Amino acid sequence: MSQRIAILPETITNKIAAGEVVERPASVIKELLENSLDAGASDVSVEIAAGGRRLIRITDNGHGMSREDALLSLERHATSKIRTDSDLDGILTLGFRGEALPSIASVSRFRLATREAGSLEGTEIIVEGGRVKDVKACGMAPGTVISVEQLFFNTPARLKFLRSAETETGHVGDTVARMAVSRPEVAFRLASDDREMLRVQRSDxxxxxxxxxxxxxxxxxxxxxxxxxxxxxxxxxxxxxxxxxxxxxxxxxxxxxxxxxxxxxxxxxxxxxxxxxxxxxxxxxxxxxxxxxxxxxxxxxxxxxxxxxxxxxxxxxxxxxxxxxxxxxxxLAHRQEPAPPAQAAPPTGQAYRERIAAAAQASLRFVEQPPRSSFPLASASGDGTCTTPVAAVAPPETPVSVREPAEPFQPEPASAESAGYFSALAIIGQFHGEYLLCQSGAELVIIDQHAASERVAYQRLRQQFRAGGVESQRLLFPETLELSFGEAAVVGRFREDLARIGFDLEPFGGTTVIVAALPRLATGRDGMQLVRDILAELAALGTSAAFDGAIDDLLARIACHSVVRGFHPLENRQITELLRAMDETDFAASCPHGRPVSHTITLGELEKIFKRT
Missing domain, CATH: 3.30.230.10 (Ribosomal Protein S5; domain 2)
Structure with missing residues (x-):
């Protein structure tokens, strides 16, 4: 019988390995950069042409290789990173397989030049399609230079899968950026078609x-x-x-x-x-x-x-x-408040206050104003004179408290007891019954009151759930709710879980249930619609085992139903309480669905709008 199984030549096995390791020019650069970093390089340069198809050149100042090591590095599974199988359990280097260099060399025209710091000369090896063409001495600085030309020249099927030069250049840039971020202490340079794309020096x-x-x-x-x-x-x-x-x-x-x-x-x-x-x-x-x-x-x-x-x-x-x-x-918490714009300050100082006090004392020698709460209405006579009696009194013995000159308008300040970002905002008012307008230094802060209330409610629900269960409120008059067959099945499957988030649903026959209790925060709202929304989310879970994984979405749904929506005027006391609650809340800058709670407009932005700058 004829022999069917044959051992593949090394050139074919290297091309197969190249198919796993070398996907595109960016993967070539990744493998070579990993070798440079493992060699202790502190300065790495990457040059490409035509997106890496025509040329890839990596230059580093690592420890380099001797002539013998350079030749061995082109053999499959030749590596300096590991020695025994136990080393695989403690790999700290980026490379370790010993496949990159021979795989790359098998599908390109490859040149390796390297020199150790203590060597008088370097070694240059030229490989074409996996076959070594020349090995010779060369002069160079310590380190390694690898040139890869005409990638995939001998594997046209792989070459056809490459994208345009611009796309491949983009992938190369992403690869170098990832490497650069991983090693801030190493300087990187990337140039494409003689145009520098990236240069970063050693930094933090x-x-x-x-x-x-x-x-x-x-x-x-x-x-x-x-x-x-x-x-x-x-x-x-x-x-x-x-x-x-x-x-x-x-x-x-x-x-x-x-x-x-x-x-x-x-x-x-x-x-x-x-x-x-x-x-x-x-x-x-x-x-x-x-x-x-x-x-x-x-x-x-x-x-x-x-x-x-x-x-x-x-x-x-x-x-x-x-x-x-x-x-x-x-x-939000550590925002630096910009200094308010310079303006003419009203007259102040001890001498000014003394002059005002003296004038006030002099005026009190002639007239004593009755208390504001009992001040009588003045009646005018026909000649226009005031008929209200006036009593002259002696000047008081105690000093008069004198108010400073009136300051320009300032929004109502929040309580000074709180040091949080939101509590420190000065309340200006409410816009359209939906947004709170506040001031922080020279910034206008606009707060979505629904998103803010929703975040506060959501955090309270989470705290209650972690403490043993969401606090529920029994209804004075329980309501019946007609469900579909699917919704009724969800109630039967998740009834105990629903009790953990504040719902008490009791079967009433057929597909009807009695809603006996709701989460306390959601009472007073459209409780029946909330029940249906929760059942709809639970229906998508399939099994009760997935309930805990969906708890955040369920609590966010309850929070959304439990807070103000649309036009809803708030008193300053309510606004102050909401801002205080925001400072006591985790993730206060966004609602549970990820929408922002606040937006800031700086004074400079406003001045640009009104063309004052």
Whole structure:
């Protein structure tokens, strides 16, 4: 019988490996940059032409390689990162497979030049399509230079899958930016077709983020630092004002390695739940540090995916660290109030007050004004003279309290007892019965009273639920509610869970239920519509086991039904109480659905509108 199974030649196996590792020019640059950083480089330069198809050149000042190591590096599974299988449980380097260089060299015209610091000369190796063409000595500075020309020249099927040069350049830029954020202590440069796209010097993390995502975005970042169960989370995150429509500005690293992990992203979005709108993503750079044995990076050839030994612990530690920052709404609490505009000050001083007091004392020698509460109405005689009797009295012995000259109009100040951001606002009034107008220094603060009330109610409901159950109010006259068969089935499946959030629904025969109690905060509103809305959300869960995962949405629905909507005039006392409650509330800058609570208009913006600047 003829032999059907054959061992593939090395050139074919390298091309197969290249299909897993080398997807596009950006993946080539990622692998080469990881090698540069593992080599201890502090200065890395990336040059590309035609989006990386024509040329990719990486230059670094790392420790370089000897002639023997340079030749070995082009062999498959040749690496300096690991030696035994036990090393796989403690990987701290970015690369470790030993597949990148031979895979890249097999699908390109490849040149490697390298020199160690103690060597008199460097080594240059030229490879074409996986075959070594030349090895020779060369003169160069310590470090490594790798040139990749005509990528996929010998695999036209892969070449056809590449996008336009502009698209590939964009992917390269994203890759270099992710690497740059991960190592602020390393200088990076990126040039495309002889045009410099990025140059960042050694700096700290905040400045590095500003250099890669923009100064405006970086200025609105807030520091994160937390440790839980041996898992450390550090970095910076944005507030609700600085969000993007994609995840391109979310930089997450596990032990210094950039990852796109579902567990990590789920924890981030859970922390931001109710802070930003759905479909929006924050700007952040987060570094998660944990023992190397707790994470498996040997999951996928691209090393973008990892597997955690304690998945729930990582998720909870990350979510707790982010919520610890977000619940304080730091973008409000630590705002620097700008100085009010300069204006002519009324006359003040001790001498001025003494002159006014002397004049007041002199006037009291002739007339004593009766108390305001009993001041009689003056009657006029026909000749226009006043007939009200006037009594002359001696001047009082006690000094007269003199008021300062009237100040320009100032809004009614909030109570001085509270030091919170919202409580410190000066109340101007209400607009359209829906928005509160307040002043903070030289800023006009507009507050959506429905969103603010909804956030306060939602936080109170959460506190009650965590304490054992949402506080309910029994109805004086229970109401009957006709349900559909599907709604009735939901009641039967979730009746005990509904009691935990304040609803008491008793079967009354057929598909009718008696609504005996509602959440106390929601009484006085359209309770029957709230019941139907809650049942509709529960119907989508399918099983009772999913109830706890949907509790935040359910409580947000109750909160929305329990607070003022639309036109609703408020007295100053009610406004003051709402502002005070906002300062006692976590995540005060947004409603539970992620909509903003307040908006600020600066004095400068108003002056531009009225063309005063």
């Amino acid at each position: 993390l905040r400045r590095r983020i500003a250099q890669t995502v923009g100064k405006d975005a970086a200025a609105a970042l807030h520091e994160v630092a937390g440790t839980e169960g041996g898992i450390t989370v550090t970095g910076f995150i944005s507030g609700p004002q600085s969000v993007r429509s994609t995840t391109s500005a979310m930089f997450t690293y596990i032990n210094g390695r950039f990852v796109r992990d579902k567990v990590v992203q789920h924890a981030i979005m859970q922390a931001y739940r109710g802070v930003i709108d759905r479909g929006r993503y924050p700007i952040l750079a987060l570094f998660i540090e944990l023992p190397p044995g707790e994470v498996d990076v040997n999951v996928h050839p691209t090393k973008h995916e990892v597997r955690f030994r304690r998945q729930s612990a990582v998720h909870d530690a990350l979510q707790a660290a982010l919520e610890g920052v977000l619940r304080r709404s730091p973008w």
